[in-house]
Amino acid sequence: MKKPIPIKELSPGKRGVCFDEVVLGYTEPEAIEEASRCLQCKVPLCSKGCPVGIDIKQFIAHIAKKDYKAAYLTIKEKNNFPAICGRVCPAEYQCRKACVLTKKGSPFASEQAINIHFLERFASGFGTKEMAKASMEKIPELTSKKVAVVGAGPAGLCCAGELARKGVQVTVFESLHDTGGVLRYGIPPFRLPRNILDFEIECLKEYGVKIVPNYIIGKTKMLDELFKEGFSAVFLGLGAGIPSFLGVPGENLCNIYSANEFLTRVNLMSAFKFPEYHTPVNVGKRMIVIGGGNTAMDAARVAIRLQRMNGIEPNTSIFYRRTEVEMPARRLEIEHAKEEGVKFEFLVQPLGFTGDKDGNVQKMKCVRCELGEPDASGRRRPVPIKGGEFETDCDVVVIATGLQANVVLTQVTPELKVDKHKDIIVDPETMQTSMKGVYAGGDIVGGEGTVIEAMGMGKKAAKAIIDYLKSK
Amino acid sequence: MKIVEKKILVDLPGTKVTQIKVIAPHIAAKALPGEFIVLMVHAKSERIPLTIVESDSKEGTITIIFQEAGLSTKLLGRLNVGDSLFALVGPLGHHTEIKNYGKVILVGGGVGIAEIYPVAVALKKAGNHVTTILGARTKDILILEKELKSASDELYITTDDGSYGIKGFTTDVLRQLLSKDKYALVYAVGPIPMMKKVSAVTLEFKVKTLVSLNALMVDGTGMCGCCRVTVGGEVKFTCVDGPEFDGHICDWAELEKRNKVYTCKEKHICTLDEALK
Numbered sequence: 001m002k003k004p005i006p007i008k009e010l011s012p013g014k015r016g017v018c019f020d021e022v023v024l025g026y027t028e029p030e031a032i033e034e035a036s037r038c039l040q041c042k043v044p045l046c047s048k049g050c051p052v053g054i055d056i057k058q059f060i061a062h063i064a065k066k067d068y069k070a071a072y073l074t075i076k077e078k079n080n081f082p083a084i085c086g087r088v089c090p091a092e093y094q095c096r097k098a099c100v101l102t103k104k105g106s107p108f109a110s111e112q113a114i115n116i117h118f119l120e121r122f123a124s125g126f127g128t129k130e131m132a133k134a135s136m137e138k139i140p141e142l143t144s145k146k147v148a149v150v151g152a153g154p155a156g157l158c159c160a161g162e163l164a165r166k167g168v169q170v171t172v173f174e175s176l177h178d179t180g181g182v183l184r185y186g187i188p189p190f191r192l193p194r195n196i197l198d199f200e201i202e203c204l205k206e207y208g209v210k211i212v213p214n215y216i217i218g219k220t221k222m223l224d225e226l227f228k229e230g231f232s233a234v235f236l237g238l239g240a241g242i243p244s245f246l247g248v249p250g251e252n253l254c255n256i257y258s259a260n261e262f263l264t265r266v267n268l269m270s271a272f273k274f275p276e277y278h279t280p281v282n283v284g285k286r287m288i289v290i291g292g293g294n295t296a297m298d299a300a301r302v303a304i305r306l307q308r309m310n311g312i313e314p315n316t317s318i319f320y321r322r323t324e325v326e327m328p329a330r331r332l333e334i335e336h337a338k339e340e341g342v343k344f345e346f347l348v349q350p351l352g353f354t355g356d357k358d359g360n361v362q363k364m365k366c367v368r369c370e371l372g373e374p375d376a377s378g379r380r381r382p383v384p385i386k387g388g389e390f391e392t393d394c395d396v397v398v399i400a401t402g403l404q405a406n407v408v409l410t411q412v413t414p415e416l417k418v419d420k421h422k423d424i425i426v427d428p429e430t431m432q433t434s435m436k437g438v439y440a441g442g443d444i445v446g447g448e449g450t451v452i453e454a455m456g457m458g459k460k461a462a463k464a465i466i467d468y469l470k471s472k
Numbered sequence: 473m474k475i476v477e478k479k480i481l482v483d484l485p486g487t488k489v490t491q492i493k494v495i496a497p498h499i500a501a502k503a504l505p506g507e508f509i510v511l512m513v514h515a516k517s518e519r520i521p522l523t524i525v526e527s528d529s530k531e532g533t534i535t536i537i538f539q540e541a542g543l544s545t546k547l548l549g550r551l552n553v554g555d556s557l558f559a560l561v562g563p564l565g566h567h568t569e570i571k572n573y574g575k576v577i578l579v580g581g582g583v584g585i586a587e588i589y590p591v592a593v594a595l596k597k598a599g600n601h602v603t604t605i606l607g608a609r610t611k612d613i614l615i616l617e618k619e620l621k622s623a624s625d626e627l628y629i630t631t632d633d634g635s636y637g638i639k640g641f642t643t644d645v646l647r648q649l650l651s652k653d654k655y656a657l658v659y660a661v662g663p664i665p666m667m668k669k670v671s672a673v674t675l676e677f678k679v680k681t682l683v684s685l686n687a688l689m690v691d692g693t694g695m696c697g698c699c700r701v702t703v704g705g706e707v708k709f710t711c712v713d714g715p716e717f718d719g720h721i722c723d724w725a726e727l728e729k730r731n732k733v734y735t736c737k738e739k740h741i742c743t744l745d746e747a748l749k
Contacts, residue, residue: 175693177512177519177559185695214561216693220498243697245707252700252707252726254733261696269518269690275744277516278543279690280737359729408693408712 001101004111005034007118012339016308019189019272022336023087023118031122035063038114041100046116049098051456054078056095056116063119069131071123076135080161081154081200081455084183086121087192089452090294090330108331132203138167145469148173148231150217150409153181155442156237157204158455162462164207168469171231172209175216175408178268181239183451185268186260186295188302191333218409223416223438232472233437233465236424237458240443241406245399246290250353253361255282259295259400266302272309283310284396288364290350291400292320293448297333299398300342317343319350321369321382347371349384353397364394403448430464431457439465473557476533481615488540489583489615490549491525497532499524499562505590506568506684506716509534510692512559513547520544521689521711523587523661524563534562537586537615542738543745564692565715568682572599573656577649578624579642579670581607581662585616587684588661592623595659601625603655605645607666611636643669650677657682660719664728671719681719685710688731701727 008024009015015022026034044057055074062071075082089095095116096102096109103110145168149160152174160170178184179201183192205211217223226234243258245251262281265271269279287307289300296318304316318337320327323346327334338344351365368388371380405422417425417434424433424440431439441457443449477493499509508523526535540546551557568591576595580588585606596602604624608614609632621627628645629637638645643666649655650673658681660670667683674681687699687710694712701708702723708714 175561176691177561214559215498216561216564219563219693220502220561242694242709242712245697245700252702252723252730254730258697261690261698264690264696270516274737275741278741279518280734280741282733282737358732359726360733406694 001112002033002037004037004113004115005030007115012341015190016305016314016340018309019305021193022190023332025125026118026122031063031119032066034115035060035119038064039100045098045100046095046114049095050078051094051450051452052078052459054095054120059123060114060116060119063123068123068126072126072131073135075120075123076127076132078459079455080158080165080204082120082124082127083196084154084192084200085452085455086117086124087196088183088187089117089120090450091115091117092331094452107325127203129203129206133206136165136167136207139466140167142466142469143167143169145169146171146231147465147469148217148226148234149237150234151175151181151237151239151442152179152201152211152213153237153239153442153454154183154451155239155454155458156181156235157201158458159235159237159439159441159462159465160209161204161207162459163465164204164209166466168466170209172211173215173217173221174211174213176268177213179211179213181237185264186298188263188267188298190301190305191298216408218412223409223413223435227437233439233468235458235461235465236409236433236438236440236444237442237454238406238409238424238440238444240403240448241408242404243399244402244404246350246401248350248352250355250361251399253353253355254359255284255361255395256353256397256399259289259291259299259398260403262299262398263295263302266306272302272306281306282396283307283312284394285312285315286394287316287396287398288392288394289316289318289398289400290320291402292318292322292327292329293400293402294329294333296320296400297329297337299400301333301337301340303396303398304340304342314341316341317345319345319348319366321347321349322371322379323347326379347382349382351389361394361397363391364397365389365391403443405444431461432464437468473560475551475553475555475557478551478553481537482539482613484612487613488549489537489613490540491535491537491586492548492551493533493535494557494560495532496534496560496562497529499560500527500529500532500534503527503534503563504567505570505594507563507565508692508715509536509560509562510564510689511548511557511561513544513551514558517547517558518544519559519690519692521564521692523684525586525589537583539583543741546742546745561692565711566713568594568659568716570594570598575601575653575655576603576657576659577646577655578602578604579607579646579658579660579662579666580604580620581642581660581666582609582613583615584660584662584666584684585614585620588659589616589619589623591659592620596623596625603649604628605630605642605649607631607642607662608636609633641669642666643673646670647673650674650679655679659683664724664731667719668724671722671724675720682716683719683722684715685717685722685727686715686731687727688733701730
């Protein structure tokens with residue numbers, strides 16, 4: 001069995017002082033070699049691991065035969081955003097974990113598994129706007145129908161693309177001044193370069209998708225008004241809106257950020273280019289990120305870059321209450337964070353913060369934990385150790401422990417049924433909500449998921465919306 | 473998002489207050505007193521929240537008033553009629569609950585006077601007896617006197633230096649009024665020390681007090697938590713839970729400190745801007 005082809009990366013030294021992309025991608029010979037490792041299973045398991053069901057076996061075969069355009073179009077059939085997914089998908093928990101080369105029972109993909117995401121990324125480099133346009137499959141009876149999509153994040157954009165490809169007139173309403181949702185405000189440019197994101201969204205416009213920024217459904221316009229204005233159906237990709245805090249004393253001290261705020265300042269508002277860009281972010285000498293997901297890794301990697309870029313001795317730590325194995329983050333992000341100098345403190349739980357007279361955070365009080373019985377998530381629960389309290393210095397803290405539902409629209413739309421987490425209740429088959437003609441997907445439906453899961457829901461909803469439009 | 477009217481209300485060394493009217497038909501159609509917008513002047517600018525002072529749904533415009541404080545408001549002040557904002561979104565936040573309370577007092581300090589104006593108009597229209605107290609450092613920086621005079625049954629003006637109206641603070645007049653008569657509501661907007669003092673006085677007289685907080689914000693839709701404040705021991709987001717809160721239970725010290733978290737950076741960027749000019 002041939003060894004997997006490693007991916008080229010920017011050296012940790014170089015990437016420390018900039019926001020350039022870290023993963024550099026395969027060269028053509030590397031991609032062909034990696035593609036030719038694929039066993040081309042009779043019954044491929046990989047596609048079952050893909051939330052949008054890309055014909056992985058097929059596109060890899062195309063790459064091996066150097067037919068990159070065909071590889072690109074094969075992916076495009078199921079996924080409108082190959083360049084994005086090839087970069088941000090947690091492939092080791094999805095297609096690569098399903099790959100036959102992954103050892104049975106492994107919690108994530110084995111190293112031997114085909115580097116499907118890197119191949120997807122390679123193929124995505126061959127996409128052009130013309131090809132996007134050519135892949136339209138207009139259904140004549142749908143071309144007079146209008147559908148509104150609320151939120152220009154992964155779920156909304158995916159749904160919009162699927163509908164527009166079939167000829168539906170789609171308008172996407174976005175509350176922020178720029179598109180992409182979490183892809184832009186959450187994921188840093190060194191993981192997803194902005195020109196790549198812009199290109200994928202530009203391709204949607206080729207299908208005729210209209211995007212209206214600075215427009216909040218639930219504030220600027222109500223849901224029922226959209227129907228009155230002639231939209232036949234609405235898709236809600238509202239996202240997980242409100243950041244969770246820890247609920248410990250001292251949490252409102254200055255320089256304690258939610259990951260959403262910290263990352264939005266840096267990614268969406270480009271605070272890493274302050275003062276050229278005017279939004280500031282405070283960079284500390286001792287920065288702590290709390291959490292173990294991708295957002296925590298992103299925040300820590302942003303923090304340590306900002307320290308270096310500001311001439312501060314890098315000192316950024318991630319504090320997580322379980323161990324590395326339980327971390328929900330992509331393995332690659334954890335490795336990258338380590339390479340870049342981020343330190344990890346496992347089995348620690350924050351108890352509170354204290355600050356100076358001006359209200360700036362100075363110290364964090366924590367308790368050491370051990371792993372107990374598995375909790376509802378199936379992961380072993382951290383249990384505080386008696387007498388395990390300690391204090392640590394910090395001057396900037398980022399809390400990356402999750403998000404709650406965005407309630408801007410649901411709280412003014414009582415007809416829209418929500419569950420106890422205030423997530424919108426949908427029929428899992430069609431993504432239809434309690435309101436006729438209204439569908440939802442992404443984080444506003446199942447809490448926090450991945451980009452590709454959100455896209456999967458957007459796609460499923462698009463299919464149901466098309467059936468609904470046809471039946472009208 | 474085009475500016476169709478611009479008025480310089482105050483132009484003194486160190487204090488510049490400007491009023492602009494902007495085309496925003498969707499916002500104008502929905503805007504209610506107490507709500508705000510978030511805007512960006514240029515593509516590289518900050519997102520800043522500003523109260524909607526007036527909205528005209530027929531004309532499709534909203535009016536905002538701002539004092540130049542940091543770089544963003546300075547840049548906004550440099551825009552002229554015909555220029556467009558880069559981004560404008562709203563209306564945001566909860567609107568003021570407008571009903572007939574009976575006798576109400578509105579207290580406005582500095583540029584906060586602009587924020588009490590739409591509330592005064594609406595409360596008066598709802599049948600309230602509106603008493604307004606305006607406070608300014610000195611005569612020349614007092615804004616909207618004429619407008620608030622017509623929106624109020626009684627109007628008092630205080631200046632710190634005695635150059636106009638009563639010499640002293642808004643709270644001096646407030647205390648006198650509250651000790652003479654019963655009022656159902658006090659509504660105050662202004663600098664934090666003023667709102668804090670107003671709330672302390674009204675607490676003595678046990679009069680319900682609403683304040684509109686000016687916390688720092690980024691998105692303005694509940695996404696980031698930059699504007700979090702402690703009210704009655706609970707963490708609230710000014711943007712989606714406010715901006716109005718019960719002044720008696722706000723943690724003023726915390727808000728004051730949190731609002732100063734970028735003072736250093738603000739000075740730095742303003743110095744750079746001066747150097748470039």
